Amino acid sequence: MKKSQNICDNKSCFLCKNSLKEWLPAIAAHKTNFKVKKGEVIFKEGDPVTGIYFVNSGKVKVYKKWDKDKELIVRFAKEGSLFGHRGLGKGGNYPISASALEPTVVCYVDIAFFEASLKVNPDFTYELLMFLTEELKQSERKMRNLAHMPVKGRVAEALISLQNQFGTTADGFINIDLSRQDLASYAGATYETVFRMMNELVSEKLISLSGKSIRLVNRDELLKLAQDVVFL
Amino acid sequence: MKKSQNICDNKSCFLCKNSLKEWLPAIAAHKTNFKVKKGEVIFKEGDPVTGIYFVNSGKVKVYKKWDKDKELIVRFAKEGSLFGHRGLGKGGNYPISASALEPTVVCYVDIAFFEASLKVNPDFTYELLMFLTEELKQSERKMRNLAHMPVKGRVAEALISLQNQFGTTADGFINIDLSRQDLASYAGATYETVFRMMNELVSEKLISLSGKSIRLVNRDELLKLAQDVVFL
DNA sequence: CGGGACGTTGATAACTTTCAACCGGGGTGG
DNA sequence: CCACCCCGGTTGAAAGTTATCAACGTCCCG
Numbered sequence: 001m002k003k004s005q006n007i008c009d010n011k012s013c014f015l016c017k018n019s020l021k022e023w024l025p026a027i028a029a030h031k032t033n034f035k036v037k038k039g040e041v042i043f044k045e046g047d048p049v050t051g052i053y054f055v056n057s058g059k060v061k062v063y064k065k066w067d068k069d070k071e072l073i074v075r076f077a078k079e080g081s082l083f084g085h086r087g088l089g090k091g092g093n094y095p096i097s098a099s100a101l102e103p104t105v106v107c108y109v110d111i112a113f114f115e116a117s118l119k120v121n122p123d124f125t126y127e128l129l130m131f132l133t134e135e136l137k138q139s140e141r142k143m144r145n146l147a148h149m150p151v152k153g154r155v156a157e158a159l160i161s162l163q164n165q166f167g168t169t170a171d172g173f174i175n176i177d178l179s180r181q182d183l184a185s186y187a188g189a190t191y192e193t194v195f196r197m198m199n200e201l202v203s204e205k206l207i208s209l210s211g212k213s214i215r216l217v218n219r220d221e222l223l224k225l226a227q228d229v230v231f232l
Numbered sequence: 233m234k235k236s237q238n239i240c241d242n243k244s245c246f247l248c249k250n251s252l253k254e255w256l257p258a259i260a261a262h263k264t265n266f267k268v269k270k271g272e273v274i275f276k277e278g279d280p281v282t283g284i285y286f287v288n289s290g291k292v293k294v295y296k297k298w299d300k301d302k303e304l305i306v307r308f309a310k311e312g313s314l315f316g317h318r319g320l321g322k323g324g325n326y327p328i329s330a331s332a333l334e335p336t337v338v339c340y341v342d343i344a345f346f347e348a349s350l351k352v353n354p355d356f357t358y359e360l361l362m363f364l365t366e367e368l369k370q371s372e373r374k375m376r377n378l379a380h381m382p383v384k385g386r387v388a389e390a391l392i393s394l395q396n397q398f399g400t401t402a403d404g405f406i407n408i409d410l411s412r413q414d415l416a417s418y419a420g421a422t423y424e425t426v427f428r429m430m431n432e433l434v435s436e437k438l439i440s441l442s443g444k445s446i447r448l449v450n451r452d453e454l455l456k457l458a459q460d461v462v463f464l
Numbered sequence: 465c466g467g468g469a470c471g472t473t474g475a476t477a478a479c480t481t482t483c484a485a486c487c488g489g490g491g492t493g494g
Numbered sequence: 495c496c497a498c499c500c501c502g503g504t505t506g507a508a509a510g511t512t513a514t515c516a517a518c519g520t521c522c523c524g
Contacts, residue, residue, distance in 0.1 A: 064372060064373070064375075064376040066379075066380040066381075072375060072376045072379045072380065074372050074375065074376075085365070086365065086368060086369055088361070088362065088365045089362045089365040089366055089369075090362075091369075095369045095373065096372065118358065118361070119358075122351070122354060122357070125354070125357050125358065126350065126357065128361060129320070129350070129360060129361055129364065130320070130321045130322075132361065132364040132365065132368060133317070133318065133320045133321040133364065134321055134322065135368055136318060136364060136367060136368050136371060137318055137321075137323075137327045139368060139371040139375060140296060140306050140318070140327065140328065141296070141327065142375055143296075143304060143306065143371060143374055143375050143378060143420075144298060144304045144306075146375060146378040146420075147298075147304045147378050147420035147421075148298040148299065148304065150480095151480070179502075179503095180502075180503065181502080181503095188375075188378075188379035188380075189379075189480075189481085190481055191503085192480090192481075192482085192504085192505085193479090193480060193481070195503075195504070195505090196504095196505090199504095212503095382511075383511080383512070411469095411470070411471095412470075412471065413469095413470075413471095421512075421513085422512075422514080423470090423471085424472085424473085424513075424514085425511090425512055427471075427473090444470095444471095
């Protein structure tokens with residue numbers, strides 16, 4: 001990672017956004033910005049935890065490895081998002097890895113300062129609590145889907161979730177450039193299987209493709225595929 | 233649920249344990265204890281969130297339903313544990329269900345009071361943050377396992393995790409009485425498949441059975457089956 | 465005694481991964 | 495500039511895993 005200064009503006013970072021005005025100078029003094037190249041690993045499972053990261057610009061994938069050439073993407077982080085917070089608490093080692101999906105600038109604060117921030121900014125602590133709660137909900141929903149939902153539904157869910165998080169370009173395609181491999185790792189299946197499911201979704205006219213770009217054509221049907229089947 | 237009074241003692245509940253002394257009277261005034269019968273549902277997915285629960289005595293399973301007769305057990309809560317906190321944050325409805333595995337006494341506080349407690353007890357908020365972080369780590373580990381680990385490994389992991397949480401009886405059996413169905417729901421597989429895997433584990437002398445009770449015979453080998461395969 | 469819930473077992477079907485091969489494009493070195 | 499190679503995408507066939515279905519047994523409780 002290459003160090004660079006004065007790129008982070010306070011508005012785009014979770015910490016800055018939720019901290020007291022009086023605390024902002026301290027943040028400014030403590031944070032460090034890094035440029036990260038596409039594909040570069042920011043930290044990986046087992047690394048000792050030294051700090052917490054925020055995405056200033058770009059996109060980051062957070063994932064767990066399995067087996068050298070298999071992984072599960074747990075979450076994506078985009079501009080403004082916090083990541084690396086799984087390093088908090090017991091353990092002292094990151095339980096996950098993070099790498100950049102595109103040229104990215106991350107903002108870094110060391111763990112001691114981060115914990116000091118928690119103590120000083122109750123609102124920040126509260127917001128973080130809410131953030132973790134949402135992550136936990138999503139995580140458990142995904143757990144259940146991995147256990148019970150067939151791959152096709154998981155692909156549908158993955159696509160919807162990507163569009164929700166990253167939005168669409170002017171011509172309606174999901175605004176993220178993701179390899180099929182990464183899409184598969186996000187859906188929790190092999191890339192061949194995901195590929196076949198994508199084909200089915202195309203011929204069923206639920207999505208359409210243009211090169212690697214994906215457009216959701218029939219969002220309602222996709223939702224139906226990915227939907228909670230909750231009753232009683 | 234049948235209401236009953238004065239059963240909860242302060243030591244066994246997450247909220248009481250982590251709150252300021254001055255706050256304990258307020259808790260005492262606000263909490264309500266309920267007796268819950270074995271198998272009784274405490275709340276279920278979609279129910280409006282009214283409060284947070286603590287286990288006073290007994291055991292509770294927290295799960296997500298799928299499909300009327302399929303579910304995934306996300307977590308167990310035992311004496312002292314908090315549950316229902318997934319109802320925090322946006323949404324206003326529980327994203328999960330909870331029911332008692334045995335006769336249980338739960339302690340309930342309404343959500344407004346709980347949030348007031350957060351504001352008043354920074355240490356409590358911090359502890360809750362740490363708690364959620366650990367849950368998130370576990371949850372993501374389990375996600376990855378569901379995606380990539382074969383059933384046998386997941387069963388091994390489930391058994392180890394049960395023993396870690398509930399300990400063993402004097403004669404070395406895991407100290408929880410769980411139906412095969414529930415074990416399967418925890419491992420994320422059908423009960424037939426789990427049953428076969430248990431048979432394999434028995435004939436490989438990694439576990440032994442006595443009726444429904446399970447004893448881990450070769451914990452190291454089980455761990456190897458369930459282990460992180462992290463490298464690079 | 466009957467019924468129901470849970471446990472056990474085997475056979476079969478469905479789904480998903482794995483393996484292997486091919487293709488096309490972009491970049492690199494000659 | 496071209497040949498080559500490597501990577502990512504695409505496709506088909508086979509193998510492996512897991513779920514489903516069906517049947518039977520047992521125990522407990524009404």
